[in-house]
Every structure is written in structure tokens, then in C-alpha cells.
Amino acid sequence: MYRSHVLVCGGTGCTSSGSQQIMETLKAEIEKQGLTEEVSVVQTGCHGLCALGPIMIIYPDATFYSMVKVEDIPEIVAEHLLKGRVVTRLLYNETVTPAGNVKALIDTDFYKKQHRIALRNCGIINPEVIEEYIGTGGYEALGKVLTEMTPDDVIQCLLDSGLRGRGGGGFPTGLKWKLAKQNDADQKYVCCNADEGDPGAFMDRSVLEGDPHAVLEAMAIAGYAIGASQGYIYVRAEYPIAVQRLKIAIEQAREMELLGNNIFGSDFSFDIDLRLGAGAFVCGEETALMTSIEGNRGEPRPRPPFPAQKGLFGKPTILNNVETYANIPQIILHGPEWFASMGTEKSKGTKVFALGGKIHNTGLVEIPMGTTLREVIEEIGGGIPGGKKFKAAQTGGPSGGCIPAEHFDIPIDYDNLIAIGSMMGSGGLIVMDEDDCMVDIAKFFLEFTVEESCGKCTPCRVGTKRMLEILTKITKGQATMEDLDKLEELCYYIKENSLCGLGQTAPNPVLSTLRYFRDEYEAHIKEKRCPAGVCKALLSYRIDPDKCRGCTLCARNCPNNAISGTVRNPHVIDQDKCIKCGACMEKCKFGAIYKK
């Protein structure tokens, strides 16, 4: 019996900021103080506040320490664990009231509007210990399904819950299962798409790292519902921690016979294997993913036939996203009405978002559908650093679009986002402020698609490349208005004619920025000006002679010796030599250097 649990985040974010070393030091220090019998150290998955890592939470008092360093450990052990004195200087500042009192983590702005279903165990349990998952009610849904429900009951439950695919498409999960069940075959498959590839998205990784058993349990439920005995998780090899935890989880589930033959004494047998992806973005597309599992080059194939008819190895297959699966055991346990009571009319439940970009609390949040973008960014996300003005949020990665400030109060759900030209996507949410150039953002995503296009169909292979060329011309100030028309025309052509989702959605970042920020495109073309001051070819750094004190700091820091001048006299930047790195502007103490 331990009287205290010290949770150390072992997600990718905190691991990269040194949480493993912290754990080891912690264990050693606890032993030194003779507390081994009283205090348990638990490695968990992601808590969500990645910006503050490494994170440590001490229970039962739920003290939240952020940015913990190895040097802090002896103090934490001697003061907090032994004497019960909170080490105030390490507290997450949001948990300290202005009066100096410690408030509960669940009352902080970051957590209080969140509702955790898919992430409910992330950061709470040790993902490498199956008993901890069982301790929170794990595998009970599978038990319930196998002993009390027919496959049709399970599918009906999902249909009633209104759960839609969390990978971005938003297809009703129950319907997908129903179609796969209806197709008779000697073998069917259950696949999990863990090939999370959008830049800035890490929801699925966090679920796999923090609560892998939830995914295994849901896949077994899916197997029972559609009549499959084999599951595959397609996870990218760039997620080493997730892969490792999945391996451990599968092993433990097999040992406990929660995977294998005659689970819970029923006729149902199910096993799961891992397949590692080499990181091609297109393999997140369902038909390409299955082709890759089959051992072939990951290229999409035309639909129909849909996977529910002819999927993996030509057999009926269902393919769901990690987050979708993570919701399912909870829906079975609490009932479809419980799930459907959250969210909006057509989008039920919650959605996990990975907050990134110009936002205070970079990290992982799970919010009920229908929460407004304003709540997510200003309240949960803590707003934009440096008092800058919000310009747009990008959702859906390279397939999505941006949401401008005018839609700040729109409730986030599948249909609303589509209506304003973006999409839910898998959950990446990148915040942009006044310093971001929308043409440059569109160009960034197009560079990504050009790189990741598999090359099978011409509209995507050639079309995206032509689009990128035009965008590059625009950012260099060499484009004409005819080019802009051509760009837009290409967008629609590629959308209509590409083989798979990658190509069909590739023009979205351009279309949505054109829709809301056409003036920025036109400024680049007509005035040869980048309003946000990002596109290097269109801006020049200048020194204001009235403000310059001639301190020579800029000249000394210029990597290309482009700045000249004598001491105490205004300096000048030689525009021919300037490489526009901005180092001078950063160094100037008098604000004398500006971008034009």
C-alpha cells in the first residue's frame, strides 16, 4: 500500500525534455530517504500540458509540478514527500491563486473546460501495467459485449451514440461496422489507423502512449461486432514510445487471455498484430494503408469497392482511427445516451485537439463538440503570447483550411467547419497571429503535399507541383493576376480528379486562404508587398536614422557584414548584401530597425 503516487509524464514531449532521467533520480532519492514502501513512482502518458514539461503530479494531493529538473528532485522528495511541504517555486503558476493558495488542477483554465473521454486515462495510469487499466474499468466493456450483447446490439449502440470517425472524415462509426458485418466472408479484419501524419498533430500518439489498452479493447469489440478474428494496428515507426507501449500492451493482454482464443469463455477469438509504417503521409489514407499492410508499396486504390466490401487482402475490413477506438469502451459502458448527450446535433461527444503555433499552452486538449474556437484558444489555450492579434487557426493539416477571426465564435463540429471551408481533420489546431503570412502558410502545406504525393495519379503528382510553383512565384513577387486565376482553377481541377483523399484535399489550404485572405495574395502580386512581413523576397530591413544611436551592435551581429556606419552615427544596411535573417532587428536595443 503506497500512501502517495508520484506520476511522471512519459509521453514523447516530456521524454524529450528529460523525464526518464527525472524518474530514475526520483526513484534513487526515494530509496535514499527510506520511502520506497510508502511512495510509488508511476510513469504515465501525456497530461496535455506539453509546453510545461517535464511534468510531475503528486497524489493524493494532486500537486502539479512543471518544468521539473533533475536538481529539483532531492528537494521534492525531502520537502514534499517526507514533510508534506509543497515546493512552491515548481508549481504550475495557474494552480496558485493571487493570494498564494494552491488550487486544484481541475479548476485551472486549461483543464476546467475540458472533458476527457478518449484521454481519460492519459496521464493517470501507467500504460505499461494492464492491471492499472483494469483498475479504471478497463476490459469491462469487452466483458459486457461478450456476455450480454449480440453483435447487432453493439452496432446499434454505436449508431445510437452518434459517434463519427475521429480521423477527420466524420463517417458514422456504427454505419461503417454495420456495412462490414453485412458482408459475409470466411475472414474479416479490424484495422486501426495510427498513421498520424498531419504536421503538428499528436493526438493519436498520445492515446497510444498513455492508454494503449483502450484501443486494443475497442478493436476486440469491433472484431466481435463484425465477425473478425484478426486485427492490425498500422502505426508509424517514428512513434517509438507508442510502438513500445503497444507491444507491451498486446503481450500483457495475450497473457491475461484478453486477446486470444475464447475470450471470457465465449466462442469469440481475436488477436492483434502491429504493422509499422515507414512514415509516408499517403499511408494514412485507408486504401493505401491496407495496401501497405499487405506488403506492397503504399499507394491508394480506387473506391468502390469500399473496405467494408473488399478491404485488406480482399476481405471485408473496418478501419478506424485511434481516437475513435478510444471512445468506444466508454460508450459501451455508459450507454449511447450518455455519449449523445454531449456535443452538437450532428457531432456527438468530444474531440481531442493538439494545440500548436502561436498559443500559450501548447499541448493536448479534449473538448466537447460545440465548444467555440474562442474558448479553446483564449481560455484553454491561454491566448496568444506577446499580446499579438489572432489571425486564423488552421485545422485539418494539409487537407484542411483555416478559420479566420470572423468565425472565432463558431461552435466547433464537423459540419460547421466544412461550411466555413475548413475541416475537423484529425485534430491538429495551429494558431496563427498577425505575424503569419497566409500565402506562406498555404505554400508550406503545398510543399508538404508535393513531397508526400505518391505519384500514382496525375492531378495530384503534377497538379500540386504546378500549384507550388505559382505559390512560390507569388511569395517572390513575380506573379501576375492571371497566375492567381490559374492557381484557383488548378485547385478545383485537382479536387475533382485526384484518386484519393490526399489529392482531393490538397488544394484546401490554398482555397481557404484565398477565401478569407485574398487581399494578402493580391498585395503580394499587385503591390509586391507581404503584409505580415514574412516573405523574404518582398521585404527589406531598414534602419531608422532618427532612432539609431550608432551603438554598432547590429553591425557586429550581421553575419554578412551588410551593415556599415561609424560609432554614434546612424548605421545603414546595404540591401544588396543583406540576407534578411533578421539578426540585427533582434539585437537592436532601440527599436531602430524595421521591416518594410
Place this chain on the structure above:
Amino acid sequence: MKTLEELKAIRERMQSQVSMRAEDHNHTRVVVGMATCGIASGARPVLTKLSGLVQERNLTDKISVTQTGCIGLCQYEPIVEVMEPGKPKVTYIKMTPDKAEEVLERHLIGGHVVEEYTLSAADIK
């Protein structure tokens, strides 16, 4: 795993461990003074006893046992404070593991303050 009972048995064994990590405004907080004065007069066995009992009886979802520093009444240590939501704080003094068990039984489970061990029963001048 052949039966639901097996699963249930594991769950019950683990539940008190995992539910210690929940945060809830309705928790009853039991706080043991663990400053130098508290430790010197034997607070640690009191703390481990209380914490152990709460877990053994699967009460971690309702009661959390934590420590605190010196509250300034060193001669009355070990001190245990019980804070139930919506009720005035009760301070128990000169606790021992046995007294702690009695407090758990009669106060935390039974709902009756063990008056004779409280600070208000002691004769403070």
C-alpha cells in the same frame, strides 16, 4: 481471462490504487502534520496507517490522506486534521496508529467526531 469475476477481482484490487489519482471537490481530506516536530513525535506511522486503511477499505475515491507542514502546535503532534466538504475542520491531536484507526472507523466511516481526541477537548490555555 475466462470469466468476468476474474476481471472484477483485479479491478477491485487495483481500484483503490488508481482512484487515489482522481481529483474531486467532494473528497474528504485527511491531513497529517509531517514537519520535523510531527515526524519526531511519530507522525509517519500514523500517516502510513491512515493511508493504508483508506486503501484497504476502498475509500480512496472519497478520502485522500496527505501530509502538511508544521501548524504551530508542536507540543500536540502528531496532529491529524479532517476536512470534510461543507463541514468545519476537526483537529485531532497526539495521534497514534491505533487512535488513527479509531478516527477512521468512528469519524470518517461512522460520521461521528471522536471528541476526546480533538484539539477542542484538550485544555489549552
